[in-house]
Amino acid sequence: MKIIIVENELHLAQSIASKLNEQNFETEIYSSTKEAMQANGDIYLLSTNMPGQNSDQLIKKYKDKIIILMVNYINNDTVSIPLKLGAKDYIVKPFMIEELIRKIAHYQEFQKLKKKTECYQTYIDNLLKEITLDISMDSISTPLVIETNYQRLIDKVVFEYAKTKNKLLTFIPLSQNNWKEKIAKSYRNSLLYLTEIESLKKTDREYLFSNIKQYEFIICTTCELECEFTTISLNTDSKLYDQNEILTIDDYVKYIVKAFQYKFPDTELSKKLGISRKSLWEKRRKFDLFKKK
DSSP states (O other), X not given: OEEEXXXXXHHHHHHHHHHHHHTTOEEEEESSHHHHTTOOOSEEEEESOOTTOOOHHHHHHTTXXXXXXXXXXXXXXXXXXXXXXXXXXXXXXXXXXHHXXXXXXXXXXXXXXXXXXXXXXXXXXXXXXXXOOOSOGGGOOSSEEEEESOHHHHHHHHHHHHXXXXXXXXXXXXXXXXXXXXXXXXXXXXXXXXXXXXXXXXXXXXXXXXXXXXXXXXXXXXXXOOOXXXXXXXXXXXXXXOTTSOOOHHHHHHHHHHHHTTTSOHHHHHHHHTSOHHHHHHHHHHHTOOOOO
16 A cells, blocks of 8 residues: 655655554655656645645546645645545644544545445446336335336336435345344435345234334335235336246246347257257247347
8 A cells, every 4th residue: 555645844754654654554755746746656645735836636636546635724725625626534734643544544444345336336237237127216205015026127126216316225135034133223314125025924024014114115025915015016028037036938048049149040049948940930939039130
C-alpha cells in the first residue's frame, strides 16, 4: 500500500512518512501538487495550505483513490470545496499518527466493500440479463407477495425495484435455519427479499407473517400462498435453464435450441440432444425457433 504525501513543509512530511513506514506503509513525498500529478499511489495525504498551490486538478484526477486532506484550519477552500471535488476526509494539523491510520483503515475497508458490491452487481446483472420484464417498477408497492413459476424472474423484479427506488436490499432464503435471526438483525429501512417460503411449516409461516408487518418486504413463492398481504402472479413461458430446477423435456429442448442453435449446425445439435433432425425441425416449428437469416 503506497501513500503519497503532498506537503511543502519537508520536515513535517518526513516525520509523517517515517511513522507510516513503521506501520509497513510505503511512502513517497512531493512538495507540490504539480509534481504529485505524476505519482501513482493508493492513498494521497494532501496539504491544502500550500501557498500558490491549486490542488483541484490533483483531487479530480485521483478522486477514486483515498484522498485525506491535511489542514491547518477549516474553511471552504481548505475543506468544503476539496471534499465536493472528491476528497474523502480531512485531518487537522497537528495530529496523532494513530488518528490518521484509523482514517486510512476506515476508507480502505470502505473501498473494499464498494469494489465487492460493484463485483456482485455486475455478476447479478449478467446472470439475469436474458430475463425481460413486462412490469413497471412504479406499479409495485410493498409489502408484496409474488407467486411465480420461475424464481429468477422475481429476482430480476426485486433487484430492478431496489435499484430504481434506491433501496437497501436484504436477501433472506427461508430455508436457512437462521432466517428469524436475519430478519431481526436487518435494518428497519431495508427491503427484505424472502424466498423459499415453501420450505416452512405452517407454524413457521404464521410466525413469519406476524413478525414482518413492521418491515418492507417482497416474498417470492412458487406455490399458492394464503396471507393477508397484497398478492400478484408473475409467470413466464420462457424459462432459463437453472441447475436447481428440474425442467420438462420440452422446456429443456427449447432452452438448448434457443441457446445453441447459432453455435452448432442442426446435425450436431440434434445429435447432442439425442433426437433426429426431423424431430429437431418439429421442435423448432412447435416453439417458433427457426434461425434468423
